[in-house]
Amino acid sequence: MAAITVVSGRALPVRGDDLDTDRIMPARFLRAVTFEGLEKHLFEDDRAGDPKHPFNDERFKGATILVVNSNFGCGSSREHAPQGLARYGIQAIIGESFSEIFLGNSAVLGIPCFVAEKAAIESLQGDIEANPELIVEADVDTGVISAGTLGLQATLPGGLREAFLTDRWNPTAMLLDDFEVVGSVASRLPYISGF
Amino acid sequence: MSTLFENVWNAHAVRELPSGQIQLFVGLHLVHEVTSPQAFDMIRQHGWRVAFPERTFATVDHIVPTSVQRRPFIDLTAEEMTTVLERNCREYGIQLYAPGGDGGEFQGIVHVIGPELGLTQPGMTIACGDSHTSTHGALGAIAFGIGTSQVRDVLASQCLALDPLKVRRIDVNGQLRPGVYAKDVILTIIRQLGVQGGVGFAYEYGGSTIDRMTIEERMTICNMSIEGGARVGYVNPDETTFAFLKGRRFAPEGEAFDRAVEWWRSIASDSDAQYHDRVTVDADAIEPTVTWGINPGQSVGIGEAISKNADEEALTFMGFKAGSRVEGTKIDVAFIGSCTNGRLSDLEEAARIVNGRHVAPHVKALVVPGSQSVSRAAVAKGLDKIFSKAGFEWRGAGCSMCLAMNPDKLEGRQVCASSSNRNFKGRQGSPTGRTLLMSPAMVAAAAVAGEVVDVRQMLEEVHA
Numbered sequence: 001m002a003a004i005t006v007v008s009g010r011a012l013p014v015r016g017d018d019l020d021t022d023r024i025m026p027a028r029f030l031r032a033v034t035f036e037g038l039e040k041h042l043f044e045d046d047r048a049g050d051p052k053h054p055f056n057d058e059r060f061k062g063a064t065i066l067v068v069n070s071n072f073g074c075g076s077s078r079e080h081a082p083q084g085l086a087r088y089g090i091q092a093i094i095g096e097s098f099s100e101i102f103l104g105n106s107a108v109l110g111i112p113c114f115v116a117e118k119a120a121i122e123s124l125q126g127d128i129e130a131n132p133e134l135i136v137e138a139d140v141d142t143g144v145i146s147a148g149t150l151g152l153q154a155t156l157p158g159g160l161r162e163a164f165l166t167d168r169w170n171p172t173a174m175l176l177d178d179f180e181v182v183g184s185v186a187s188r189l190p191y192i193s194g195f
Numbered sequence: 196m197s198t199l200f201e202n203v204w205n206a207h208a209v210r211e212l213p214s215g216q217i218q219l220f221v222g223l224h225l226v227h228e229v230t231s232p233q234a235f236d237m238i239r240q241h242g243w244r245v246a247f248p249e250r251t252f253a254t255v256d257h258i259v260p261t262s263v264q265r266r267p268f269i270d271l272t273a274e275e276m277t278t279v280l281e282r283n284c285r286e287y288g289i290q291l292y293a294p295g296g297d298g299g300e301f302q303g304i305v306h307v308i309g310p311e312l313g314l315t316q317p318g319m320t321i322a323c324g325d326s327h328t329s330t331h332g333a334l335g336a337i338a339f340g341i342g343t344s345q346v347r348d349v350l351a352s353q354c355l356a357l358d359p360l361k362v363r364r365i366d367v368n369g370q371l372r373p374g375v376y377a378k379d380v381i382l383t384i385i386r387q388l389g390v391q392g393g394v395g396f397a398y399e400y401g402g403s404t405i406d407r408m409t410i411e412e413r414m415t416i417c418n419m420s421i422e423g424g425a426r427v428g429y430v431n432p433d434e435t436t437f438a439f440l441k442g443r444r445f446a447p448e449g450e451a452f453d454r455a456v457e458w459w460r461s462i463a464s465d466s467d468a469q470y471h472d473r474v475t476v477d478a479d480a481i482e483p484t485v486t487w488g489i490n491p492g493q494s495v496g497i498g499e500a501i502s503k504n505a506d507e508e509a510l511t512f513m514g515f516k517a518g519s520r521v522e523g524t525k526i527d528v529a530f531i532g533s534c535t536n537g538r539l540s541d542l543e544e545a546a547r548i549v550n551g552r553h554v555a556p557h558v559k560a561l562v563v564p565g566s567q568s569v570s571r572a573a574v575a576k577g578l579d580k581i582f583s584k585a586g587f588e589w590r591g592a593g594c595s596m597c598l599a600m601n602p603d604k605l606e607g608r609q610v611c612a613s614s615s616n617r618n619f620k621g622r623q624g625s626p627t628g629r630t631l632l633m634s635p636a637m638v639a640a641a642a643v644a645g646e647v648v649d650v651r652q653m654l655e656e657v658h659a
Contacts, residue, residue: 033232045626071391077326079342105342163214175352
């Protein structure tokens with residue numbers, strides 16, 4: 001693990017509201033005991049029906065930042081969706097809004113999900129579509145996203161922003177840090193001792 | 196002054212983490228075969244132990260075949276995933292309910308068996324690697340759907356790192372009309388508040404309609420909270436809750452039960468609790484509801500036309516026109532089951548409709564009980580015979596055609612009347628398959644008619 005302060009690279013716009021995790025990673029690819037190879041199946045059914053889907057578009061190959069619209073990642077809690085994105089090489093997502101479970105699942109993989117206004121997101125998507133070589137830079141500390149002449153202000157949920165900046169985005173070690181306190185909280189809960 | 200959410204959160208908060216998130220103790224961890232194998236691998240790699248193995252329970256539901264459940268499963272991937280879970284549970288000392296193992300008779304959908312076994316109790320924090328974990332809130336628990344890395348965290352530490360939620364109180368008041376069910380209530384709530392209206396909120400359901408509901412009905416409501424964007428949904432525990440729990444396998448007994456009731460009462464929201472938002476829904480105005488689109492917020496009352504401004508992408512995919520009705524839509528498949536509507540009362544209500552009738556010749560109809568216990572109870576009441584005689588296939592317990600990870604799938608552009616929870620594109624296993632969400636009674640009526648109909652017509656004939 002390492003602190004995540006700035007993510008920068010070419011970007012890939014996927015337009016549409018309420019893109020659920022069944023769309024991002026259809027359930028048949030969950031029939032496995034590992035996450036290996038999931039990057040090959042991102043948006044598989046959408047891509048099959050649409051040759052122009054951004055994940056089919058050679059111009060966006062190698063992009064590390066995904067730019068999406070509202071309620072991205074809604075529905076199923078399957079981590080297979082952000083795992084596929086991470087394995088594809090996505091390092092940050094910028095969107096209008098995210099489902100909470102998806103946002104949390106992405107954070108644990110070191111992928112910050114930046115939230116910005118609809119109009120700003122749409123101009124960013126337009127600029128990337130017009131120029132796939134555009135370098136997008138997302139600053140975790142300030143929330144500033146810059147791309148060519150475009151600058152926009154985004155936010156990250158408070159706790160996660162701090163977690164990325166201080167290398168605490170993968171929390172297991174932290175949760176195990178003070179394990180005696182966990183024991184004492186448990187012992188105060190009447191159902192743990194059978195009332 | 197405080198809500199149940201705050202009371203339970205505070206009782207389980209371990210500490211504020213250096214990141215500012217809260218470390219929250221998880222009272223009950225539920226595990227299934229699809230989102231856990233990688234989590235067990237991660238703790239194995241790190242050499243971590245399972246911190247509280249006695250607070251974790253496992254079952255198989257997502258991938259299990261529902262046609263024949265004898266081991267080894269004919270589906271080799273289902274067999275492999277089940278075997279891996281068996282090995283993980285054995286290695287770490289976790290109770291597993293799976294066909295072919297000890298306690299196999301309690302196998303079922305994880306959100307059906309938790310409450311059924313009395314594992315789910317008021318005032319608990321619950322986590323499971325499945326978004327419909329919100330179901331358990333029906334008993335007054337705070338239950339979070341989580342991802343696989345968080346499953347790892349709970350296994351290793353029995354804790355999660357989370358930010359607290361705001362609480363929206365949703366009062367449903369009035370009398371539901373005959374033929375209108377809990378499913379119609381939650382579809383109406385989601386339509387009203389939107390599929391992302393609940394992001395950042397826990398939904399607290401109350402009001403006279405919810406107060407009168409059974410626990411099974413409340414489970415249907417809480418189950419679909421996530422479809423409205425709310426990760427958590429709950430109902431405050433009351434006499435109905437206590438009566439439901441009494442005598443269940445893992446419920447406290449004797450004097451301990453009385454002490455438990457006292458604590459359960461104490462954690463409920465105060466009458467003067469402060470909410471971040473309040474919404475009221477009029478139960479009398481709710482009609483049997485069906486979805487027409489590709490998310491659970493896109494629904495209409497059965498007598499209502501699809502809005503003139505309806506989303507173009509959804510209309511095109513589903514083959515509907517703005518201003519048209521869903522009533523009269525020919526169906527190919529009828530599915531009764533899932534963690535939303537796969538419990539005994541759901542099957543009873545559907546059986547009431549199909550009794551003495553027959554499934555339309557062009558319709559493939561399935562009943563998939565939510566658990567083996569539900570199945571046994573239904574068989575004891577003769578429901579399996581009613582369904583079979585009417586032309587339904589009577590299956591073994593599992594998630595089945597809700598998410599189509601097993602052979603129960605739609606084909607091509609088939610239209611499915613479904614008692615499940617998601618009408619997403621491709622959800623039921625065919626990339627072009629179409630799902631119409633509705634109550635189990637409405638699915639039963641559609642199966643018989645061969646098209647979407649108003650269940651109230653058939654109910655009148657039942658009464659006559």
